[in-house]
Amino acid sequence: MFYLEYKPAPPLARFVRALWYTSAPPRERSLDRVLPTGRVQVILNLARDYLSDCRDDGQKERMAPALVIGARSIYELIDASDMANLIGIVFEPGGFSTFAGDAVDLFSNRNWALADLWGAAEQGLRDSLREIQGPRERMQYLEQFLLNRLAAKLAKQDSSRLNVVEFAIHRFERSPGMATVREVSRGTGWSERRFSQIFREEVGFSPKVWCRIRRFQRAVERLHAGVDVPWAQLALDCGFYDQSHFANEFRAFSGIDATTYSALRPTRWANHVPVPDIV
Numbered sequence: 227m228f229y230l231e232y233k234p235a236p237p238l239a240r241f242v243r244a245l246w247y248t249s250a251p252p253r254e255r256s257l258d259r260v261l262p263t264g265r266v267q268v269i270l271n272l273a274r275d276y277l278s279d280c281r282d283d284g285q286k287e288r289m290a291p292a293l294v295i296g297a298r299s300i301y302e303l304i305d306a307s308d309m310a311n312l313i314g315i316v317f318e319p320g321g322f323s324t325f326a327g328d329a330v331d332l333f334s335n336r337n338w339a340l341a342d343l344w345g346a347a348e349q350g351l352r353d354s355l356r357e358i359q360g361p362r363e364r365m366q367y368l369e370q371f372l373l374n375r376l377a378a379k380l381a382k383q384d385s386s387r388l389n390v391v392e393f394a395i396h397r398f399e400r401s402p403g404m405a406t407v408r409e410v411s412r413g414t415g416w417s418e419r420r421f422s423q424i425f426r427e428e429v430g431f432s433p434k435v436w437c438r439i440r441r442f443q444r445a446v447e448r449l450h451a452g453v454d455v456p457w458a459q460l461a462l463d464c465g466f467y468d469q470s471h472f473a474n475e476f477r478a479f480s481g482i483d484a485t486t487y488s489a490l491r492p493t494r495w496a497n498h499v500p501v502p503d504i505v
Contacts, residue, residue: 229246230365232244233245237373240321245314245365246314249361258303260301261479264319266294269293269312269313271292271308271312273311292339296334296337313365319395330430390414391425391429407434490502
């Protein structure tokens with residue numbers, strides 16, 4: 227498998243966490259369980275004219291070849307064959323709304339055809355990327371495409387909402403399990419209700435759900451790194467109340483328990499777990 231990731235430079239870096247490209251040969255197991263990160267992605271299949279919608283019952287349907295993957299709070303199943311020639315964009319929390327022109331929570335836990343959002347520009351982008359041969363050159367083209375769209379949007383955008391989101395995300399990350407929604411909303415100068423509404427519209431989830439996802443992700447990162455500590459200690463280190471809380475939350479977000487994750491622990495990406503032959 228070939229994988230390349232690129233962090234764009236400012237001003238795009240404020241909105242886009244990473245651009246990535248992968249090219250992977252077929253493999254024995256065809257499905258991956260992708261765990262939720264709470265971040266919006268855009269993916270474009272450059273190998274064929276569809277992406278696969280995989281269900282828990284083993285059924286698959288074809289979707290558009292370029293998708294907005296809304297911020298997720300639940301796992302999804304993907305067909306590994308879709309990764310034969312795939313390029314994507316990972317947005318920062320609050321970064322996608324500038325490119326969407328709409329409330330981000332409308333996309334949450336849903337997949338949207340990118341053409342429905344960007345119109346003819348989507349087809350032109352995908353056609354151009356397919357004509358370019360090198361992965362780095364493809365990512366450079368994608369970066370310039372996003373910069374051009376960003377420049378047009380920034381001229382009309384009020385950045386105050388993004389400023390509030392960035393402030394809140396920083397506070398939640400700096401003091402996981404300690405910074406409450408009420409305390410953070412006070413720091414914004416907005417009421418708790420107003421703050422929660424803006425955060426949901428810009429990020430895709432309420433502040434409380436976002437903090438739950440981030441707590442889950444801290445646990446995933448520790449497990450993927452192979453940290454050898456008792457479950458109870460891991461739970462406390464990641465901000466859970468106790469081991470039972472950790473176990474319940476882990477299964478709620480991933481659909482599997484932490485022991486199963488550790489047994490199937492992926493070698494490359496923490497959030498891509500191989501699915502056994504029987505789903």
